[in-house]
Amino acid sequence: KKKKDRESPDTDFEKFQILKTSPSRSQLPKRTIRASSFSHFFFFSWDSPFLPSRPTPGHGTQTSLLSYHLFLLSFQVLSLLQSGVFFSVTTKKKTACFLVSQFRMESLPDAIVQSIFSYMNNAKDVAICNSVSKSWKDSLCYIRSLYFPRSTFDNYNGVDHPDTIVWRMVAAVVHLEELVVYCPFTSKGLASWLLRAGSSLRQLELRMDNIAEYQQGCSEALTSKVDCLGYARNLESLKLWGVLMMNAPKWDVFPKLQNLEVVGARLEDSALSSALQACPNLKTLVLLGCEGSRNVSIDLPHLQQCKLDFYGVGNCSITLNSPKVEVLEIQGCSWIRVRETKCLKNLTISNSAGRVYMVDFGKLMALESLTMRGIQWCWDAVRKMLECASEVKQLFMKVEFTGDFDSLDPFPEVDLVDFFNSHPKLQKFDIHGAMFASLCHKNSLRNLNSRFVIPSLEEVVVTVRSPLKAEQKINTLESLLKYGKNMKTMAIRILQMKSSHSCADDFFDDICRFQRLNRKIVRIE
Numbered sequence: 001k002k003k004k005d006r007e008s009p010d011t012d013f014e015k016f017q018i019l020k021t022s023p024s025r026s027q028l029p030k031r032t033i034r035a036s037s038f039s040h041f042f043f044f045s046w047d048s049p050f051l052p053s054r055p056t057p058g059h060g061t062q063t064s065l066l067s068y069h070l071f072l073l074s075f076q077v078l079s080l081l082q083s084g085v086f087f088s089v090t091t092k093k094k095t096a097c098f099l100v101s102q103f104r105m106e107s108l109p110d111a112i113v114q115s116i117f118s119y120m121n122n123a124k125d126v127a128i129c130n131s132v133s134k135s136w137k138d139s140l141c142y143i144r145s146l147y148f149p150r151s152t153f154d155n156y157n158g159v160d161h162p163d164t165i166v167w168r169m170v171a172a173v174v175h176l177e178e179l180v181v182y183c184p185f186t187s188k189g190l191a192s193w194l195l196r197a198g199s200s201l202r203q204l205e206l207r208m209d210n211i212a213e214y215q216q217g218c219s220e221a222l223t224s225k226v227d228c229l230g231y232a233r234n235l236e237s238l239k240l241w242g243v244l245m246m247n248a249p250k251w252d253v254f255p256k257l258q259n260l261e262v263v264g265a266r267l268e269d270s271a272l273s274s275a276l277q278a279c280p281n282l283k284t285l286v287l288l289g290c291e292g293s294r295n296v297s298i299d300l301p302h303l304q305q306c307k308l309d310f311y312g313v314g315n316c317s318i319t320l321n322s323p324k325v326e327v328l329e330i331q332g333c334s335w336i337r338v339r340e341t342k343c344l345k346n347l348t349i350s351n352s353a354g355r356v357y358m359v360d361f362g363k364l365m366a367l368e369s370l371t372m373r374g375i376q377w378c379w380d381a382v383r384k385m386l387e388c389a390s391e392v393k394q395l396f397m398k399v400e401f402t403g404d405f406d407s408l409d410p411f412p413e414v415d416l417v418d419f420f421n422s423h424p425k426l427q428k429f430d431i432h433g434a435m436f437a438s439l440c441h442k443n444s445l446r447n448l449n450s451r452f453v454i455p456s457l458e459e460v461v462v463t464v465r466s467p468l469k470a471e472q473k474i475n476t477l478e479s480l481l482k483y484g485k486n487m488k489t490m491a492i493r494i495l496q497m498k499s500s501h502s503c504a505d506d507f508f509d510d511i512c513r514f515q516r517l518n519r520k521i522v523r524i525e
Contacts, residue, residue: 110135114142121145121178123152123169145178146170150207152183163189170197178203182241187224194231203237204229210244211266227251240265248274254281261286267293276300298322304343308333314354334358342366349385350374355405356381361388369394376401376408386422393425393456398432398463411438416479417447420454427458433465440472445479454484463493467507474510481518490518493525 117139120126123146129136146169153162163185170176176197194201208225226243227250237259245267257279267290276282276298284305285298291311296318298306303322310316310332318333323340329348330336336349337360345366349356350373359381364370370389372382379402389395403409411434419439420426431439438444460480464473481487492511497504515522 110139114139118142118144121147123148126169141172141174143173144176146173146176147180148183150182163192167192167196173197175200177201180205182207184209187228190225191228191231194228198232199234201232201235204232204235205239207241209242211242245271245275247271251275251278254279256281258282259284262290263288265290269293269295273297312353314351336360345369347371359384364388365391367392371396373398376403378402378404379412390422391425392423394428395426396430397435400434411435413441413443414438415447416444416476417452425456427456429457430461432463436462436464437466440469440476442472445475448479452483456486457484458486458488460490461493464497466498467501467504470503470507470510474514477514481521487521490522491525492522495525
């Protein structure tokens with residue numbers, strides 16, 4: 001800019017650049033701040049004498065950086081340097097970054113500093129900022145979350161025990177809402193933290209390491225750490241890693257707890273039942289990689305999302321009584337009984353280690369998505385699931401064999417017309433191996449006629465495992481295209497097909513010919 005333009009700025013952008021001239025603190029304009037927050041950005045309403053009292057003639061709203069009377073400044077702290085602070089000012093049209101050389105963080109109003117620090121959670125960052133200045137130290141008490149990574153004390157050689165350091169940081173916070181600890185700790189340390197901040201904690205995530213401690217011969221690993229959780233009665237979310245729960249925990253009730261996640265646990269049935277009874281208002285329950293359970297009973301009236309993954313030989317049984325459940329995923333169970341399923345929308349049942357012998361569901365009227373996985377399912381269980389899920393919109397089936405106990409049997413013949421007439425709302429069908437073969441028998445196509453229509457089917461994914469009965473399989477694929485009036489895409493997966501058979505090449509040629517004739521819909525994966 002020319003000198004005369006610098007002396008008499010006539011644009012909002014140039015007026016804002018006055019802040020770059022490094023004024024002293026006493027020369028800074030009086031301003032009124034109203035702060036709110038969204039994610040990691042901070043928005044302020046700034047009333048300053050630098051702003052015109054009315055829109056300057058000739059200024060268009062599209063070219064003006066600062067709007068009239070009220071504008072939004074998005075301050076994103078990019079770096080805290082000794083010479084100053086980076087500010088990013090964002091509007092609808094452009095983003096301008098300023099390095100205010102002498103407008104340091106100490107010059108900001110206390111409310112802004114406290115708001116910035118309230119979004120800091122890493123324990124190492126908090127410790128560094130604590131030693132910068134007294135004003136920073138006084139503002140750190142307003143942080144809401146503390147996170148201690150696994151490696152927090154890896155190279156620590158100090159005198160104080162790590163539990164004591166964590167306690168000091170927890171005690172320095174006025175209203176701690178979230179505490180995440182992945183580094184090793186003791187039961188005494190955990191008890192001291194929760195006694196200090198338990199009343200304000202809303203979210204707690206701990207890497208317990210009880211199983212590793214128990215294997216090393218630590219006797220307190222059985223109950224003490226788990227029992228300490230009872231001090232945080234106002235929790236809304238609890239996540240635990242590496243839990244050993246052989247005995248019932250000494251908990252009263254968590255009246256506000258809505259989310260419980262346990263990953264990598266060894267549980268006894270009675271201990272798990274007692275723990276769930278202390279959480280009567282749960283809405284989300286996640287148990288991943290849990291072993292030791294045999295007969296699991298869950299009775300939670302407010303539960304909406306449930307994900308259960310039991311590790312072992314796959315012979316666990318489960319009974320679920322949650323009338324409001326909408327999403328249910330079960331892995332590793334052979335006997336499944338679910339009552340009151342009027343709200344169930346998404347259901348996944350899989351057993352990669354054992355067999356699925358029995359499923360007992362009511363009428364799944366609200367079900368939209370059904371996934372069935374496993375090496376072996378009893379055909380009675382498959383048939384019941386398909387009958388209950390008559391209103392399903394998405395169906396994924398990857399079951400290799402049927403048969404009872406040790407016998408591995410192929411799927412029986414399934415009539416294609418009856419199947420799609422029983423599932424009129426089916427939109428996406430992902431079918432794998434054995435089930436596709438059961439639809440490709442000669443008898444399964446005997447009821448095809450001109451009146452037959454698949455009304456809602458839009459997407460089909462077929463995984464072909466064997467080149468046998470190639471003609472019948474091609475006929476089935478052609479029938480899906482012919483009678484699926486709304487078909488948009490069909491994917492044929494052949495990478496897992498057995499290629500050692502003599503007819504594999506001919507079958508592959510047939511699939512390629514079928515794809516070329518229907519190139520707009522069919523693709524080969």
